[in-house]
Amino acid sequence: MIDAYLKHEAERKALGIPARPLDPEQTRELCKLLEAPPAGQEKFLLDLLENRVSPGVDPAAEVKAGFLADVLHGKRKSPLLSKKDAVRILGTMMGGYNVGPLVEALSVPELADGAAQALSATTQVYDAFDAVLALSKKNAAAKRVVESWAKADWFTARPGVPAQVKVKVFKVDGEINTDDFSPAGDASTRPDIPLHALAMGKTRFPGGLAKIAEFRAQGFQVAFVGDVVGTGSSRKSACNSVLWAIGEDIPSVPNKRRNGVIIGGVIAPIFFNTAQDSGALPIKTDVTKLKTGDVVVIDTVKGEVRTEQGEVLSTFKLAPNTLADEYRAGGRIPLIIGRALTEKARQALGLGETDLFTKPVNPQPKPGQGYSLAQKMVGKACGVAGVLPGTACEPKMTTVGSQDTTGPMTADELKELACLKFAAPMFMQSFCHTAAYPKAADVKMHKSLPRFVQERGGVALKPGDGVIHSWLNRLLLPDTVGTGGDSHTRFPIGISFPAGSGLVAFAGAAGFMPLDMPESVLVRFKGKLKPGITLRDVVNAIPYWAIQQGLLTVPKKNKKNVFNGRILEMEGLPDLTVEQAFELTDAAAERSAAAACVDLSEKSVATYLRSNVALMKKMIADGYQDAATLQRRVDEAEAWLAKPALLRADKNAEYAAVIEIDLAQLDEPILACPNDPDDVKKLSAVQNTKIDDVFLGSCMTNIGHFRAAGELWKGQKFNPAVRTWICPPTRMDQQQLKDEAYFSTYTAIGARIEIAGCSLCMGNQARVPDAVNVFSTSTRNFDDRMGNGAKVFLGSAELGAVAVNLGRLPTPAEYFAAYQEKIAPKAAQVYRYLQFDELEEYKPKGLRTVA
Numbered sequence: 078m079i080d081a082y083l084k085h086e087a088e089r090k091a092l093g094i095p096a097r098p099l100d101p102e103q104t105r106e107l108c109k110l111l112e113a114p115p116a117g118q119e120k121f122l123l124d125l126l127e128n129r130v131s132p133g134v135d136p137a138a139e140v141k142a143g144f145l146a147d148v149l150h151g152k153r154k155s156p157l158l159s160k161k162d163a164v165r166i167l168g169t170m171m172g173g174y175n176v177g178p179l180v181e182a183l184s185v186p187e188l189a190d191g192a193a194q195a196l197s198a199t200t201q202v203y204d205a206f207d208a209v210l211a212l213s214k215k216n217a218a219a220k221r222v223v224e225s226w227a228k229a230d231w232f233t234a235r236p237g238v239p240a241q242v243k244v245k246v247f248k249v250d251g252e253i254n255t256d257d258f259s260p261a262g263d264a265s266t267r268p269d270i271p272l273h274a275l276a277m278g279k280t281r282f283p284g285g286l287a288k289i290a291e292f293r294a295q296g297f298q299v300a301f302v303g304d305v306v307g308t309g310s311s312r313k314s315a316c317n318s319v320l321w322a323i324g325e326d327i328p329s330v331p332n333k334r335r336n337g338v339i340i341g342g343v344i345a346p347i348f349f350n351t352a353q354d355s356g357a358l359p360i361k362t363d364v365t366k367l368k369t370g371d372v373v374v375i376d377t378v379k380g381e382v383r384t385e386q387g388e389v390l391s392t393f394k395l396a397p398n399t400l401a402d403e404y405r406a407g408g409r410i411p412l413i414i415g416r417a418l419t420e421k422a423r424q425a426l427g428l429g430e431t432d433l434f435t436k437p438v439n440p441q442p443k444p445g446q447g448y449s450l451a452q453k454m455v456g457k458a459c460g461v462a463g464v465l466p467g468t469a470c471e472p473k474m475t476t477v478g479s480q481d482t483t484g485p486m487t488a489d490e491l492k493e494l495a496c497l498k499f500a501a502p503m504f505m506q507s508f509c510h511t512a513a514y515p516k517a518a519d520v521k522m523h524k525s526l527p528r529f530v531q532e533r534g535g536v537a538l539k540p541g542d543g544v545i546h547s548w549l550n551r552l553l554l555p556d557t558v559g560t561g562g563d564s565h566t567r568f569p570i571g572i573s574f575p576a577g578s579g580l581v582a583f584a585g586a587a588g589f590m591p592l593d594m595p596e597s598v599l600v601r602f603k604g605k606l607k608p609g610i611t612l613r614d615v616v617n618a619i620p621y622w623a624i625q626q627g628l629l630t631v632p633k634k635n636k637k638n639v640f641n642g643r644i645l646e647m648e649g650l651p652d653l654t655v656e657q658a659f660e661l662t663d664a665a666a667e668r669s670a671a672a673a674c675v676d677l678s679e680k681s682v683a684t685y686l687r688s689n690v691a692l693m694k695k696m697i698a699d700g701y702q703d704a705a706t707l708q709r710r711v712d713e714a715e716a717w718l719a720k721p722a723l724l725r726a727d728k729n730a731e732y733a734a735v736i737e738i739d740l741a742q743l744d745e746p747i748l749a750c751p752n753d754p755d756d757v758k759k760l761s762a763v764q765n766t767k768i769d770d771v772f773l774g775s776c777m778t779n780i781g782h783f784r785a786a787g788e789l790w791k792g793q794k795f796n797p798a799v800r801t802w803i804c805p806p807t808r809m810d811q812q813q814l815k816d817e818a819y820f821s822t823y824t825a826i827g828a829r830i831e832i833a834g835c836s837l838c839m840g841n842q843a844r845v846p847d848a849v850n851v852f853s854t855s856t857r858n859f860d861d862r863m864g865n866g867a868k869v870f871l872g873s874a875e876l877g878a879v880a881v882n883l884g885r886l887p888t889p890a891e892y893f894a895a896y897q898e899k900i901a902p903k904a905a906q907v908y909r910y911l912q913f914d915e916l917e918e919y920k921p922k923g924l925r926t927v928a
């Protein structure tokens with residue numbers, strides 16, 4: 078074991094990173110060795126035990142805690158470990174498997190003091206609180222623990238935000254998105270923080286890691302500085318990589334760092350929250366006078382960034398006002414957990430509320446206050462009528478989604494949070510990003526992650542089932558709140574605030590989530606769509622109209638974006654189906670909105686829920702786990718169907734901006750042009766552009782899009798000048814299209830049919846050739862996402878299908894002619910959605926038609 082570990086350590090050292098934490102098998106071997114340590118290896122073995130096993134409820138932590146408990150009980154002995162040492166080491170494991178043995182040790186006189194000290198510093202004790210409280214009635218050490226929790230020693234013992242920090246600046250000009258920090262192509266290494274961090278900035282700021290390392294070797298703390306930091310996907314891995322480069326080691330937690338200073342002219346909201354949760358210090362301030370290599374002093378008391386000579390370069394305010402507490406606690410999540418424990422202990426001791434923690438300053442509702450739809454939905458999840466923008470609240474998380482490139486990190490966070498059971502009533506895990514072309518690590522993850530999720534009461538999909546959102550949306554309840562570790566977790570019914578994997582894990586484990594309620598922007602639609610203008614054109618009309626009104630600008634420098642960090646609320650489309658509503662909410666990610674919601678009719682939602690109930694029942698019958706969780710969701714959906722009612726915005730609700738869009742004015746398809754989802758143009762502005770690849774797929778699509786494409790291709794010959802990629806979002810869509818004989822049309826024009834999932838959209842597996850022109854129905858067209866140097870247009874499946882036939886973007890006249898001829902006569906047939914309750918194989922057995 079030692080030889081194998083040292084070999085692995087040497088390989089990693091050659092890469093400049095530490096060895097991976099020990100797995101359960103290695104930990105087992107280690108514990109055996111500790112009982113009879115080989116001469117000369119004593120220090121090394123002890124260090125492995127203390128510092129190279131992940132804490133919480135990691136399986137290796139279970140082995141470690143079990144061994145240490147055996148030492149306490151005298152069942153196993155090590156010449157290197159006294160019982161007191163075992164207690165001390167258990168005290169560094171953060172919660173989970175270590176808590177039971179520590180509580181027991183409170184009743185062992187010679188160990189009680191050490192156990193009390195260890196438990197006082199441990200906040201993730203959950204149900205063990207009651208055991209310690211009961212013991213405290215007769216046990217002095219347990220009493221000291223409860224008193225210590227009440228005094229929040231776990232908090233006060235830690236240093237707060239330093240009044241002044243001297244840092245050397247590493248600055249990246251312009252916008253740095255989370256893909257720049259954590260490239261999609263390296264997604265499989267994300268759970269291995271140090272290894273993944275080696276890919277940080279490799280295309281956006283090559284050489285940056287070496288520069289940061291050079292500054293650190295000079296003895297400086299390094300601040301990461303950018304004009305616009307952390308836009309794009311909600312990637313905890315992005316924050317992990319930054320903190321690995323600039324942060325500090327966490328005692329007894331291998332391969333993770335915290336306490337880095339991140340400064341941005343703009344810091345994207347999800348990235349900001351992720352930094353808060355990770356114990357970093359994110360500061361928003363003017364960065365124009367900062368450049369790489371500058372040594373500056375950050376004065377957190379005065380809110381100034383100064384040169385060493387005292388010249389003020391910029392000013393800031395630490396915000397929110399709870400940020401300093403969060404930093405001190407090691408992050409926003411540790412603060413919430415610890416604060417809850419302190420409150421519980423104070424209540425048990427009959428003490429009043431402590432004034433130790435900074436209280437958020439919340440706006441007060443006026444008499445007769447009106448609330449928007451989002452404000453009411455979040456209000457409902459908080460048990461109040463509405464929640465005003467700027468309120469720090471903790472809404473109940475009814476549904477939590479996790480996808481496979483962030484899932485392993487979410488699992489690691491859940492282990493660190495010592496979560497053995499989800500408190501959120503629905504936690505769903507998908508495998509859509511890695512199903513088609515899994516790497517070795519993905520294959521391993523496909524086997525282990527489902528069990529991890531199911532053991533905790535979550536629902537695990539299977540590789541090949543399809544895209545996370547196309548499934549998660551089917552499990553939703555109206556007017557409820559949720560989250561997900563994929564930035565496109567944007568519920569079409571209810572509302573979702575996507576987050577990084579740390580916060581998603583917390584939401585799953587705790588059943589609620591901290592939220593600073595954002596303001597809302599209302600988009601109000603009116604008028605009727607011209608035939609041939611699709612929902613995707615409506616999606617692109619939102620930035621188009623915002624640009625016309627000066628509320629959005631395309632250039633990155635001094636960018637204006639009214640949607641950034643706000644909630645995009647939409648109304649005025651009474652006949653919209655829930656499937657269509659998702660196209661609108663999904664694209665809120667591209668607007669950098671914090672969330673989105675749509676005002677829908679009870680009829681649309683009821684139709685969707687009836688279909689979903691049939692799907693969930695079929696999932697149970699097919700053996701999907703956790704069946705009890707699915708059944709509870711079926712019951713809740715049926716309860717809503719028995720009495721359908723939806724929340725609506727008040728007339729006097731207030732919005733940061735209102736954008737009115739007259740759909741009748743949409744006279745041409747609108748496309749997002751290379752390579753910016755905000756750079757929207759009418760088709761005539763880019764008509765006749767040569768197209769090399771067309772991708773029809775992603776969570777933006779539903780079965781209607783693929784039928785429409787099939788109709789436009791019927792009778793067409795294979796056009797070898799265009800590679801066509803087809804990826805219906807779920808296996809049910811695939812099957813239905815096959816049953817309707819559309820697959821034969823797809824192969825006739827030479828389309829490549831991908832396994833249901835994310836496919837080209839994610840760009841981590843299949844990719845287009847370098848520098849080609851692509852037309853795609855996917856969500857975003859960031860540089861290099863689908864292929865290196867690819868120029869990507871985003872628009873409707875219908876437009877894409879015509880582009881396949883022509884090898885170029887059509888003119889509006891060509892497009893409308895094709896639509897009128899091929900689709901308009903059968904539009905009702907083409908745009909039917911998957912209504913599972915009407916499909917034979919989804920009916921309960923006794924009700925199926927016998928042929």
Ligand code: SF4
Binds near residue numbers: 775776777835839855
């Ligand atoms: S299809 Fe694309 S946007 Fe949707 S979940 Fe997959 S990668 Fe994300």
